[in-house]
Amino acid sequence: MIRLLLLILLVQALAGAADRPAEIRIGFATIGLQGQQRAALSPISTAHQLGLVDKAFAADGIRISWTFFKGAGPAVNEAIANGQLDVAWQGDLPAIVGRAGGLRTKIVAACGLRGNSYLVVPVASPAKSITDLVGKRIGMFKGTNLQLSVGKILAANHLTERDFRSINLDTSSGLAAMLAGEIDGLWGGLELHHLTNVGGVRILYDTRGADPVLTRQTHLLVTADFASAHPDLVQRLVDVVVRQAAWESDESHREELFRLWTESGFPIITFVSDFAGTALRDRQSPLIDPFLINQYRQSAATALAQKLIRTPVSIDGWFDPTYVERAVREQGLEKLWTTYGEDGKPVR
Known part of the structure; x- marks a missing residue:
């Protein structure tokens, strides 16, 4: 009887191992400043840097592959469509x-919230506000979550993209064009601090301290097929992300965290400035709360209105908070992060 039981357990173990993938393929909708295979700003990027995800799956012989896409979110979408990724970090619009x-x-976790958007101009530019740039050549990486953030900012100033000579430039091309004086302004993220450090440009506008609905949200998602076939592996991945998010939400780790992120190619002053006046736990929270879901719902409506998509997108059923909720509960983190309502204000 004992031998039969052991045989059954062995067969079950072998069957479980056979069902596991040999590799989990994770993609980032970004790349380091000079092509470094590093990212910043999110718990998954830090977990990659520290080898925490690789370690979590090593005992089962599952290899983790990491791909950083210069083409950002659109390139990640293409990789998913071609069956080349199981997991991805990207922003709302793509x-x-x-x-x-x-x-x-x-979408299984928030992974980098309330990211700031910046508009820089040459130091010698006479512009004092966004409206002073109407009709000018303005660069922006379209198809990324930056585009929706900029759309909201312009709407708040009673403007649209059509009021400018908008030029689609990826991050590196935009930086080069700005330094070469080929454009009059450039929208971007914290990478624009690199230009202010180099000199020759200044920040005309940014969302630091602004209404959080104007900021940029990023997430961790998995393909539906991977989630269906391997919910236990998705949970294990989210467990790592939530544990890392808790570490990053501790203010005593602020300097150490920023120093880790410098491996992405950006100097530490970039992160110090971008996060100034912001609680780490608000930026690094993994919670899928009403604020995050509503931001995506509004973004979907905006994308349709701006003809960035041709058909309406339903947000219902897209977010699966169960993985984060379980991780938070099992790690005893229920009191660490604040849940925010649709308006960006705390609900508890």
């Missing part, structure tokens, strides 16, 4: 475009 195009994914 994920919405992917969903509109039929990509079947599940």
Whole structure:
């Protein structure tokens, strides 16, 4: 009887091992400043840097592959469509475009919230406000979550993209064009601090301290097929992300965290400035709360209105908070992060 029981357990173990993938393929909708295979700002990027995800799956012989896409969110969508990724970190607009195009994914964690947007101009520019740039050549990486943030900012100033000579430039091309004086302004993220450090440009506008609805949100998603086939592995991954998010939410780790992120190529002053006046736990929270879901719902509506997508996108059923909720509960982190309402204000 004992031998039969042991045989059954062995067969079950072998069957479970056979069901596990040999590799989990993770993609980032970003790349380091000079092509470094590093990212910043999110718990998953730090977990990659520290080898925490690799360690979590090593005992099962599962290899983790990491790909950083210069083409950002649109390139991640293409990789998902071609069956080349299981997991991805990206922003709202590209994920919405992917969903509109039929990509079947599940958002399983917030992973870098309230990211700032910046508009820089040459130091000698006479512009004092966004409206002073109407009709000018303005660079922006379109198709990324930056585009929706900029759209909201312009709307708040009673403007639209059509009021400018908008030029689609990826991050590196935009930086080069700005330094070469080929454009009059450039929208971007914290990478624009690199230009202010180099000299020759100044920040005309940014969202630091502004209404959080104007900021940029990023997430961790998995393909629906991977989630269906391997929910236990998704949970293990989210467990790592939540544990790392808790570490990053501790203010005593602020300097150490920023120093880790410098491996992405950006100097530490970039992160110090970008996070000034902001609680780490608000930026690094993994919670899928009403604020995050509503931001994506509004972004989907904006994308349709601006004809960035051709068909409406339903947000219902896209977010699966169960993985984060379980991780938070099992790690005893229920009191660490604040849940925010749709308006960005605390609900508890």
